[in-house]
Amino acid sequence: MTARLLVSTGGAFLSIGLLIPAVPRYVTGPLDAQTGWVGVSLAVTAAAGLIARPLAGRVADRSGRRAAVFAGALLLCGSSLALLLAGNLSLFLLLRGVAGVGEALVYVGLAALASDHRRPGAAINHFSVAVNAGLLTGPALAETLYAAAGFTAVWIAAAISALVPAILAAALPKTTLPKTTLSKPNAGPDPSPRHVPSRRPRSALRAGFGYLASVWGYTVVSAFLPLHLAALGTGSGGAHFLVYGIVLLAVRLAGQRLLATASPARLAVASLLLTGVGSILLAAWPSxxxxxxxxALTGAGQGLGLPAFLRMAVHGVPPGERGSAVATTTAFFDIGFLSAALTLGALAGQFGLAGGFVLAGAVSAAGALLFLPPLFRHDEHRDEHQGAPRDPSRR
Structure with missing residues (x-):
């Protein structure tokens, strides 16, 4: 299962990554739209994904993880192919909305499947490596394809990449857990002492707010770094993005055991502080x-973040509710990106980039306050990867 899960994840997020540099170029090129419509196209995709997250969670929990993956991958594939016919802005924006729904379904389905693994900490970390590998590889491959054969090659490559998880979805299980452990929609409470349905909203929301704070620091790099580098006169940022990706993946790969077994709360604090300091450093040391x-600091912080937030979201949650828990937490990525992009953009226009960087860093660092209390209590997540219940006598 692990190999199929990782290949499916890599294919889905490579498809998404291929469109990262192509969408802005297509909007301002063949569609002849103003630069502001680039932001609208990004907002449409994010908003559609945000709206679709609850549906994605229900599909993953009630119809099975593979159903969510299959439906999402088909939507990604179809929306990419249809870009071949998108000769006007309205149709293009509609297709970007469809892609947002597809992203939500495939992300939630694959993340829930990883959380079902008998060693969820390790599986979630491997899943996150595949996510970022696809997202980081996609833009570079898209530039190569565009230079060789234009937008047509990029759209077709994105469709083929999305077709991989659609094909493999038939070989993916509904879940890796026994059927008897899954919650049924109309079933009564699970008599097992480990069934704690009230934990889902609490754990998923806390992880989600932490993820939102982290995304503010990520937005600084993904959306505003090229402007900062242009002001410094040091290029467009290709090498910087490469280093950011290398650091992120190095943290995930070199720290596999740590990310799989250490307290998610401790990892979240480290992630948010590193990300916050990285954003503030851009303003404090403009060179x-x-x-x-x-x-480097932001890449390290982001490397620690996603595995911690996903582990936290599903810890103690019954298998039949994990899809909804993942959907709740990952929805905060879209909320964070939209809120950060709009706010930082407005601040940049009024006070310059430095003010936005400081605010983003403050938001990320402040997010660590959500996870500080568990640092002084018994580590309730220590034995998560072994499935050992917490000893109620230990405080």
């Missing part, structure tokens, strides 16, 4: 050297 240090 090439300062930018490199900021990129």
């Amino acid at each position: 090439p050297a300062g930018t490199w240090c900021a990129i």
